[in-house]
Amino acid sequence: MATHHAHAVLPDEPEKATLEGKNKILGFWLFLGGETVLFGSLFATFIALRDQANGGPTSQQLFDMPLVAAATLILLTSSMASVMAVLALHKKNLKQLQAWMTVTVILGLAFLALEIYEFVHYTSMGHTISASAFGSAFYTLVGFHGGHVAFGICWILSLQLQTVKKGLTVVTAPKFYVACLYWHFIDVVWVFIFTVVYLMGMIGGKVG
């Protein structure tokens, strides 16, 4: 494993400059392949149970397009912010990296806040995990995604804090890179959630 003296220049693409960094990036891509199957199984289950509202509120009655559009916009922008963060990483500009990661985290928190508000609102309408199979499937799929967002926020914050002390090195760079891969992935999952859960659930229902 390469050792770097503090006064040497950081190599280009520092996240890949060591075997450890390369291993982490590859390992994480493979993990994302597994996560594809994980979320896919939750999607398959949701699709199978989407119509089983057990007399309770249906998707047409529950979902509100402006709210979903807002959440989508927020998450997509946060993913773009993390792209900017990685570009800053490649320019070896720690300040910019930290700034863009902060934007990412703030937008992520806004997304979560919106989702929590949404869930609370639904429970007051009688849509809960135990009310119907549709309810169970909805909260498990969308809730797991939200849980992933929350975990990602904690992860990025812990990276931001430790980098204040450690600086940008060949050890901290792969950590940011991998965290941003994760963040992009949960936005990709959200693309399918808003399509399969919300939009498909609003077809034939009230609009706006």
Add this chain to the structure above:
Amino acid sequence: MGAGTHNEDVRKPKVSHDGVKRHLVAFIGSLVLTALAFISVAYEVIPVSFTVPFIVILAIVQALFQLFVWMHMDQKGHEFARISIFAGSFFIAAAIFVFIFWVWVGA
């Protein structure tokens, strides 16, 4: 490995530094695809039977944009990344196919 560090000035990065443009294009593209999907459901501009495949295809295209551009899946050195995501997607697509036609429709 002190000897290696002196090559840095000569070593060319695999990612060009003016790559912001590609990423911004992907961002705008994602916004457009998302807007199209929402509009097609909100205003029923497309016959309902086509809406579902339409928005699913929009979603897949957007996912590919984000995977290939934002996550650099199109670059050299990402062979196993591609295999991993495509294999996972393929296997779960088979499962989703069965769930749609034998569990949802059959129920």
Add this chain to the structure above:
Amino acid sequence: MSAHASHAPNRSGLWDWLTTVDHKKIGILYLIAGGIFFLAGGLEAILIRLQLIYPELSIVGARTFNELITMHGTTMIFLAAMPVIFALMNAVVPLQIGARDVAFPFVNALGFWLFFFGGVLLNTSWFLGGAPDAGWTSYATLSLNQYSHSGVDFYVLGLQIAGLGTLIGGINFLVTIINMRAPGMTFMRMPIFTWASFITSGLILFAFPAITVGLVLLMFDRLFGGNFFNPDAGGNVIIWEHLFWIFGHPEVYILILPTFGIISEVVATFSKKRLFGYSSMVFATALIGFLGFMVWAHHMFTTGLGAVANTLFGLATMLIAVPTGIKIFNWLLTMWGGQIRFTTANLFAVGFIPTFTIGGMTGIMLAIPPADYQYHDTYFVVAHFHYVIVGGMVFGLFSGLYYWWPKMFGKMMNETIGKWNFWLFFIGFHLTFFPQHFLGLMGMPRRVYTYLAGQGLETGNFISSIGVIGMTLGTILFIVNAFVAAKGPKAAADPWDGRTLEWAIPSPPPEYNFAQTPLVRGLDALWVEKMAGNKGMTPAEPLGSIHMPSPSILPFLMSVGLFVAGYGFMYHVYPVVILGIGFTFGCMVARSLKDDPGYHIEPEEIEGKGVKA
């Protein structure tokens, strides 16, 4: 910043084993833990066959019998077979590719401890209200609260924890094999066992998330009022079956593919010939792995999927026989014309070939949907899967253990005891499971705690139960052999005149495996050097200081955290859940915050004799 930390930390005894991140020690941990769980599963099997030796016995009651069959299956597959496979993969794969450890040594340790604590949690069910009793397949609605007791909660939580360990283990081996091969070792120069481990790890990566989701859904139904499998609220039980078998079928290929790898290595070494058709073996393994994901509904032919689905899945299942057949012919052709030595390892390998073939043949019979309507849920199925799992995988694991024991422990297993081990186990196995084909064809259902007299089932059941004696004695002899070996002479680096890199280093290897990373010049890298008249491998790098990862107690602690949280979940004590999961997350944060500089082994400390400067 200097990363030259101190010398190797001074750890000994229990603390050394609790904190190790060394793949060789982790392999031994997997072997010991897997071995203990194998004995537990074996005891459960003995009780099952004792209850069934005569009609209408009451040695155990019906509920206990259901617990025994559930735990026997679950323990053997998840807690015995997979860990022993991981033991061999850990012990052998890094050596075969010329690496010093796996890609993520810390994660490797974490994977072990998660498996261990998941298995312990599952087995505490015996003492805490009863073991799960819904079968190893735990079908809903039987596995829901309405129809089963708390035992199933242990199943749900124990397997989630253990499954997480397996998943990260799979990722670890994939990255290791992709990124850490010695110079000159292209993919098509990798030893066949490494190829098998590689493809198996891919199967683990894609199969385990499906069962994780299934278990989460079942957990939500049982503990949080979910309705996934509750038909009264719109749920659908077939979802469980699909998710379980989308995992379950690849799982059995996860069990058998490494075994195929072992057989290929053993047969080639003990025929003193290279493996016949290496490329087609690699291709066949990959094809079996891929097709393994396309056949899951052959476990569900009778659930009413309809003729179209049944036909597609039946055809796909039969298709897998083709690459499997290629392998069998290649093993036979490897032996043909070779100088065959029947060491214990080779006895198990050669015993495997016809036995596994019989199991595969009954698999083809089961793959025909209309025929399966008759076979389904009878002892015919039980016979089939025990032929492929025990006659296939277990024979292969014994073969691998006898083959690689000298490398792992530096001692030779006794060949005389080994031969008694083989023959007792082999004969006992066939006595137990061959009659079960006919019991099934005569209509005896599976998972029944007894049967009536006068239906023609007595003879078959009697013989089947007698065979257990052979397998028990054989297993005992294996354990005896391990102790005899420990007291016996030291093993040479290359006791079998091997062909692959692991035999180029001492038995057991030093901490760092290779003093200098070897240069690989062809397939069967060591054999290439032997045929060129060299005494060992050519190094690919100069002798230098070797960087090693530091040991850590965090993997152990993280697993304890999830173990504690598991109990919190099942008893609905949420502060305990928060404590457990919080503790685990805290350890993860600690790991992230404090980077591990490792330690160095300097050239003066490297014991290799005759290393080239």
